[in-house]
Amino acid sequence: MIMIPKQLGEVAAFGGSNVDPSVKSCFEYTKAKEFINLEQFLNWIKLEPQSIVWLPVLHRLSVAESARHEAKCSICKEYPIIGFRYRSLKHFNFDICQNCFFSGRKVKGFKFDHPLLEYYSPISHNFIK
Numbered sequence: 001m002i003m004i005p006k007q008l009g010e011v012a013a014f015g016g017s018n019v020d021p022s023v024k025s026c027f028e029y030t031k032a033k034e035f036i037n038l039e040q041f042l043n044w045i046k047l048e049p050q051s052i053v054w055l056p057v058l059h060r061l062s063v064a065e066s067a068r069h070e071a072k073c074s075i076c077k078e079y080p081i082i083g084f085r086y087r088s089l090k091h092f093n094f095d096i097c098q099n100c101f102f103s104g105r106k107v108k109g110f111k112f113d114h115p116l117l118e119y120y121s122p123i124s125h126n127f128i129k
């Protein structure tokens with residue numbers, strides 16, 4: 001599992017070239033001497049160790065693939081937004097699709113100096129803040 005990022009050429013982002021530190025970390029956390037049982041392993045995994053942090057990222061990616069958001073991209077005007085949706089936490093009704101986000105497209109006269117919230121699955125619009 002730890003070696004998967006290496007096979008995919010994603011070592012720079014997720015590591016994965018060295019198994020020993022993760023095995024050592026697991027043994028230290030569980031205080032196990034010779035073997036680690038499933039419950040101990042799962043408790044260690046819940047800490048989201050760096051070596052498997054790609055796993056929740058992969059999960060978000062796979063969920064986002066089929067996500068349709070009832071929102072329009074403020075840059076390219078795509079509607080609905082498919083995939084990841086990035087919503088501004090500062091500006092009302094400002095959304096960016098994943099294509100514009102990943103390619104770094106900008107809006108004239110608009111500075112991206114504010115946090116964006118990433119959505120990988122559609123959210124309910126049945127509530128008003």
Ligand SMILES: [Zn+2]
Pocket residue numbers: 073074075076077078096097098099100101
């Ligand atoms: Zn867009």
